[in-house]
Amino acid sequence: MLERGRVAVTGMGVRTPAGNDLKALWSTLTDGRSTARTITSFEADGLPVDFACQVPDFAASEYVMSKQARRMDRATLLAVCAAADALADAGQVETPPERRGVVTGTAMAGIETSEATLLGHDERGRGRPTVLYIPKVMHNAAAAFISMRHGILGPSLTVATACASGGHTIGEGLRLIRDGSADLVVAGGTEACISPTILLAFHRCGALSQRVAEPQRASRPFEADRDGFVLAEGAAFLVLERLEHAVRRGARVYAELAGYGRTSDGHHLTAPDPDGEGAERCMRQALADARLSPREVVHVNAHGTGTQLNDVTEAQVIARLFGPGEVPVTSTKSVMGHAIGAAGAIEAVVSVLTLHELVMHPTINLDVQDPRCEIDVVRAPRPVSPGAVQSNSFAFGGHNASLVFTPSCS
């Protein structure tokens, strides 16, 4: 079989509701501490859903000068800080600037800037854009700042596939290295979408949990009485590097990114194909790309949103692929909600940490499992034997992404 380049994960950085560094993130996850809270950052009184998972204590001043910060939406600031941490974590890279790439993902980009500009300013329906409006709301803003900051002169891409954006960024990064376009890619997703309008919009399309009296109990993937997801924000970036280069420079290799699948349901604007046909093809494609069989997978980090439709469909796909109850599954969103375009990247980081720490973090708030979900959901931290970890992201629009990580064994 044709030899192709292998790809290592050599650095990671995060800004999430569960922590702004890998250690804090992992500790929140393994402790199973919900990060959902009643919103206090803006006036949420009167909103039907007034809670979310927000990034606590986010300060960018150590990373970005105030003049540059004025040119960034919160989504870009989160991304720039997480990507800077990922590159610092990767150590001294030797890749020439022309051989470095960046892939960012976001569903809603500069929504905070959009709302501040467009809402309530003019009875004629005109907003009040500043000179910075366009560069602040454009979806590629994070890729632009990351390339400028880190001397990335190779390919730049921005992916917008709603809730699968983060997963797709990492897979597309893998492809850039495999196809010879780059030797190092900074890939990840970002979202800063917790605003009154977006909360209301997701609520009106029936996606959000309405458990306002108990925010910390609201995100309940695979639970019988789940009632929707909890909105979150955050950013996560991975440094992907040609394995032989990483080994040559003595880099720490967290894991290998071995496989990537991407398919479309071609079915509905918001609902998954009830048979999960597109999701199953996606997972099988990722495994085939990794040249692995399902029995070599030791853990699945599920998309696991806590919506009625996703969880049943995804669980049935997992049960078909691996056998009912045959592979342990967890949902990171039970702890930190659904960060939309960042979710897949955050969960990729969590999947890599699972391999690196050899522990699966628990899915919280699971009291009575939906009997239609015939899967082994991890309810307490559990050791994982070395093997492949698969991470799923399924989106509005029927866009699917699946990633396969394998232990570092260079």
Added chain:
Amino acid sequence: MSDEEIFVELRAICARILSVDPAVIAPDLDLRDELEADSLDMAELAAATEDRFKIVVDLDTAKQARTLADVVTMVRDGGHQARAAQAG
């Protein structure tokens, strides 16, 4: 409004845009050379000037501005044009 009063207002706006101490901005300081103002900063300054003084700034003129003294002149001219437009 005197030129000095216009300058003081512009200096506050400019300091906010460039994230610098207003005290460092003199009327004839070259904003591009001395404070690293770029094209986006100058465009912001022009837009903020329009909003503050209720004038319409000619963008080609604004692009040529290098100092706050230049912008004070623009405000004066813009003000004349605005009044002329109202009178017309």
